[in-house]
Amino acid sequence: MKVLTVNLGRPAPSSHTDSATGLTGIGKQPADAPVRVSDPGPKGSGGSGLAGDTVCDLRHHGGTDQAVYAYAREELDAWEKTLGRPLPNGAFGENLTTSGVVVSHARIGERWRVGEELVLEVTSGRIPCRTFAGHMGERGWVKGFTHEAATGAYLRVIRPGTIRAGDVVEIVHRPGHDITAALEFRATTTERTLLPRLLAAGDALHGETLRAARAYLAKNGPAPAEGAPMS
Secondary structure (H helix, E strand, O other): OEEEEEEEEOOEEOOOOOOOOOEEOOOEEEOOOOEEEOOOOOEOOEOOOEOOOOOOOOOOOOOHHHOEEEEEHHHHHHHHHHHOOOOOOOOOOOOEEEEOOOHHHOEOOOEEEEOOOEEEEEEEOOOOOHHHHHHHOOOOHHHHHHHHOOOOEEEEEEEOEEEOOOOEEEEEEOOOOOOEHHHHHHHHOOOHHHHHHHHHHHHHOOHHHHHHHHHHHHHHOOOOOOOOOOO
16 A cells, blocks of 8 residues: 555635635645644644645544545546546545555554554544535535445544655554444444444544444444344
8 A cells, every 4th residue: 555645735715615714625736745744633723634734614624533534546546437537636635645455444443654654543434525515516426425435534643754655554553343434434424323333443433423423322222233124
């Protein structure tokens, strides 16, 4: 697995954002120099983990559990066939466009060493918003993206470091559970009965997801067994 491009976004006007400034940083372009990556701090005050990248709506984006967003070139290629148009690296607003692993299948809590220093940990899938839909300009985009559950992955920064295009990504820890970014996404969107299953990933989960899973379990009990009929 390797990084094809490290992508950064600058503030730009958008009629599809809920940002108070009317700006978005979703339009990302590959950087031509090394980029420093560190924990940006809590959601609501911290933005992107990448120096030079912009998060304009701090209420819904950025922060420790969404410091970095990665998407696989393999998944972009599949979307190119579906949409019938080219999707350059950074097209989904991802910070890292990778090659060699389907990122949506990464497990929550999986740790990646990128380059020589940086260590990242998978926290969740990406839930599409109206800014993403407006950026893509595709009718029914949110519904289509949700149906495919090819979400990519958000990651938190475990150890800061500097990265660049071409860096090798080594999976240095893979948890024993089967909770992937795609499964986490399904549980938080279209299949909420799966929420208790996510607790197998423990504190590695995005903080908001962890709280939602615990609340669902307390109210409704455990998730049905795989393949069991639902009442």
